[in-house]
Amino acid sequence: MVDPKKISRRKFLARSAGALAGAYLGFSIPKYLSYGFAHAGTFPGHRMRYRELGKTGLKMPEVGFGGYPARDPAVVEYAIDQGMTYFDTSDDYTNGVSESTIGEGTKRRRDEVVITTKWHPWSNTRADEMLRTLDTSLKRLQTDHVDFLLVHQIGKASGGESIERLENSELFKAIETAKKQGKVRFTGASGHDGDLMEVMNYAIEIPIIDLILCRYSFMDYPAEPDLFRRAKEKGVAVVAMKTLAGARGENLAPFKSKHATYKQAALKWVLSNQDISGLIISISSPEQVDEYKLASGPVLTTADSALLAGYADRFGSQHCRMCNECEPSCPHDLKIADTLRYSMYFHHYKGMQEEAGRLYANLPSNAKADACLSCAAPCQENCSYGVNIKREMGRARRGLSGAWI
Ligand code: SF4
Ligand code: SF4
Numbered sequence: 184m185v186d187p188k189k190i191s192r193r194k195f196l197a198r199s200a201g202a203l204a205g206a207y208l209g210f211s212i213p214k215y216l217s218y219g220f221a222h223a224g225t226f227p228g229h230r231m232r233y234r235e236l237g238k239t240g241l242k243m244p245e246v247g248f249g250g251y252p253a254r255d256p257a258v259v260e261y262a263i264d265q266g267m268t269y270f271d272t273s274d275d276y277t278n279g280v281s282e283s284t285i286g287e288g289t290k291r292r293r294d295e296v297v298i299t300t301k302w303h304p305w306s307n308t309r310a311d312e313m314l315r316t317l318d319t320s321l322k323r324l325q326t327d328h329v330d331f332l333l334v335h336q337i338g339k340a341s342g343g344e345s346i347e348r349l350e351n352s353e354l355f356k357a358i359e360t361a362k363k364q365g366k367v368r369f370t371g372a373s374g375h376d377g378d379l380m381e382v383m384n385y386a387i388e389i390p391i392i393d394l395i396l397c398r399y400s401f402m403d404y405p406a407e408p409d410l411f412r413r414a415k416e417k418g419v420a421v422v423a424m425k426t427l428a429g430a431r432g433e434n435l436a437p438f439k440s441k442h443a444t445y446k447q448a449a450l451k452w453v454l455s456n457q458d459i460s461g462l463i464i465s466i467s468s469p470e471q472v473d474e475y476k477l478a479s480g481p482v483l484t485t486a487d488s489a490l491l492a493g494y495a496d497r498f499g500s501q502h503c504r505m506c507n508e509c510e511p512s513c514p515h516d517l518k519i520a521d522t523l524r525y526s527m528y529f530h531h532y533k534g535m536q537e538e539a540g541r542l543y544a545n546l547p548s549n550a551k552a553d554a555c556l557s558c559a560a561p562c563q564e565n566c567s568y569g570v571n572i573k574r575e576m577g578r579a580r581r582g583l584s585g586a587w588i
Contacts, residue, residue, distance in 0.1 A: 231266030238418030245479035259288020273301035286325035301335035310357035338376025369393035377507035398425035448487035450478030526579035543583035552580035
């Protein structure tokens with residue numbers, strides 16, 4: 184397996200697209216997957232494909248609905264019509280608007296969909312607090328149960344604790360009660376910090392963990408396929424998120440082939456790993472449903488791989504992989520990965536500007552990117568991915584401060 188931190192851009196580009204898809208991108212792609220079967224940007228008669236969700240007996244569409252930016256129940260209903268029947272949300276997304284929108288859009292078709300929401304057990308540490316949060320979520324979702332309840336965003340950079348969150352006896356007490364009450368069918372864990380592998384390797388050993396939700400894209404962490412393979416062997420479902428390596432919504436015109444957009448190619452790359460059950464991608468419009476659904480079915484082609492290579496070359500130094508490796512070198516203790524993630528929401532997620540500004544405003548005043556203005560940027564030496572941190576923090580500051588303050 185090739186570590187993308189160690190491969191040079193020149194070597195990366197020198198590889199053929201087919202070989203590159205397998206080597207740089209982290210696992211081997213059978214030769215037959217590299218040829219043919221490309222689908223067009225529009226594909227009449229397209230049908231979503233579904234995969235098993237571990238040992239739960241449930242299935243999910245290969246492309247699921249990421250509900251963070253959801254605002255319009257009609258878009259939710261349209262997604263169901265298109266076979267996108269897996270919905271992911273959280274109690275803390277957009278002050279509850281995400282859950283309410285998904286609830287309104289699914290209430291008449293509850294039997295057709297799988298709904299996942301999440302808890303934050305670092306802000307609610309007692310079982311009674313967690314159960315109250317769940318009741319609020321169920322009310323917004325207009326249902327008496329969720330199919331999956333995930334312990335949200337486990338990682339050292341998210342709340343200062345990591346695996347400790349999965350060792351809290353109050354959490355297990357709350358889950359047991361919620362299951363007895365019929366409010367939760369299955370449970371799992373989500374994360375995206377630098378200690379993701381440590382967290383998820385621990386999580387898949389816990390008997391009540393039925394699903395893990397992990398960041399995974401062609402530019403991030405090729406060690407993950409090994410985790411996913413072992414999770415599958417244990418009957419734990421794997422759902423991928425943050426699959427677009429930056430979710431860039433602009434300057435993508437050059438990254439389109441006759442058969443696929445950049446985003447379709449990136450999603451197809453994720454789905455070519457058969458150990459995952461599916462992926463979620465943030466959706467706020469019917470156009471996004473139409474674009475993303477087409478990633479289900481046809482396989483990754485050489486043309487797709489070439490698109491991804493071009494994107495990596497153009498945007499690799501702007502894309503933070505959220506590994507947190509640079510943060511100890513920052514004299515101001517800035518949360519660099521979080522700030523750049525909020526910036527990604529602001530600049531590239533449709534309809535997420537206000538939410539991104541809210542998240543940034545919640546950072547302590549001495550942890551804002553203003554500190555970068557007069558800093559010699561020692562962080563720069565510690566990013567193995569070559570992200571121009573000072574420049575990207577400046578872009579974050581300009582966008583996020585203007586959005587909220
Ligand atoms: S440039 Fe910003 S993020 Fe980098 S070390 Fe300086 S203050 Fe920290
Ligand atoms: S800027 Fe680089 S080192 Fe810092 S969290 Fe992002 S990818 Fe990791």
